[in-house]
Amino acid sequence: MNTDPAMFYLLVGLLSLLAFWILNFTVFARYRVEATRQRLFQVRDDLFDYAADGNISFSHPAYIQLRRVINAQIRFCDRMSLPVLVMLFATAKRRLPLTQRLQETWKEAQSDISADVAKQLDSFRGKAHLVLFTHVLRSPLAWIPVLALVLLLLAVAAFAALTGRKPRDTQRKVQERKESTLLAVDAAALAARAA
Amino acid sequence: MNKREFELQKLIVTEQTRTALIERIGKIVCEMISWGGRGTLAYLAYLSVEALAGKETFAQILVDVGLGEKFAMSTLVVTATASLLYARYERHLRKTTVERLHKRIRALEERLDPTRESSELTPRGDTNPRDII
Numbered sequence A: 001m002n003t004d005p006a007m008f009y010l011l012v013g014l015l016s017l018l019a020f021w022i023l024n025f026t027v028f029a030r031y032r033v034e035a036t037r038q039r040l041f042q043v044r045d046d047l048f049d050y051a052a053d054g055n056i057s058f059s060h061p062a063y064i065q066l067r068r069v070i071n072a073q074i075r076f077c078d079r080m081s082l083p084v085l086v087m088l089f090a091t092a093k094r095r096l097p098l099t100q101r102l103q104e105t106w107k108e109a110q111s112d113i114s115a116d117v118a119k120q121l122d123s124f125r126g127k128a129h130l131v132l133f134t135h136v137l138r139s140p141l142a143w144i145p146v147l148a149l150v151l152l153l154l155a156v157a158a159f160a161a162l163t164g165r166k167p168r169d170t171q172r173k174v175q176e177r178k179e180s181t182l183l184a185v186d187a188a189a190l191a192a193r194a195a
Numbered sequence B: 001m002n003k004r005e006f007e008l009q010k011l012i013v014t015e016q017t018r019t020a021l022i023e024r025i026g027k028i029v030c031e032m033i034s035w036g037g038r039g040t041l042a043y044l045a046y047l048s049v050e051a052l053a054g055k056e057t058f059a060q061i062l063v064d065v066g067l068g069e070k071f072a073m074s075t076l077v078v079t080a081t082a083s084l085l086y087a088r089y090e091r092h093l094r095k096t097t098v099e100r101l102h103k104r105i106r107a108l109e110e111r112l113d114p115t116r117e118s119s120e121l122t123p124r125g126d127t128n129p130r131d132i133i
Helices: A005-052 A061-079 A082-090 A092-109 A115-137 A140-163 A168-194 B003-052 B059-064 B069-112
Strands: none
Touching: A005 A061, A005 A115, A005 A140, A005 B003, A005 B059, A005 B069, A061 A092, A061 A115, A061 A168, A061 B003, A082 A092, A082 A140, A082 A168, A082 B003, A092 A168, A092 B003, A115 A140, A115 A168, A168 B003, B003 B059
């Protein structure tokens, strides 16, 4: 029998670490999905209220399209994780015809509404994307890469400041990829819904 | 459905296989990390039980590198804090949901019953501040 108290402390520490791990990857993970769905419900409710106030018809293609995308996001947000987002980001180019068509259909649906209404609908769409993005960032899996990314961005900024060079081209490329990935998220949700 | 929408639907259906594959890979990666962590920690805990029984195990090395009392206290504090935060977030989520649904239930019921009376709780379901004694 080992009477070293350090071994007993180690056992207690490991068991509480196990409890913390399960809390993070099971209990908190379920909470994240529920919270994300509630936030998306809120965005959908706001969209409904906006239409109910007479700003846009319930049968308007833009309203129907946006509601369909939000519904798909509500239904499949449990599948959205950091590895999925990274893979969507990495394969964004292959999905270009679909994302371009999605964007065109969205713009076309908005063609006969006023600029204010179109802006408001874009705002609802942006909010839904933000909710999904936050959902991914809240994952414990995301903490380490996010920290690494922040450090990398700081290093790039420091390098740019020291050398006097502006990484404009990189910024533009990242912006393009970001937009394409957000559309890919919509497309992925719609594809899962159509399955 | 016009021609453009039909083409969009066709592209979405074509995308299904790739999306499904990406989602499955993502799920496998997440599960591997989740269960891998659990398995490792459970195995280390098992080794420390064996060490307590008097057997020489890898757990002794963990003790030698300083994973003793401070490690136990800090993981206990972190787990307890995380549990409290979880309870706090759950409560906040429930109340926010109550508030969100309350507005709609009220508006819909008032259409059918304009003289509908309220329990006078707050929209988040808390005791009315005027009723607190």
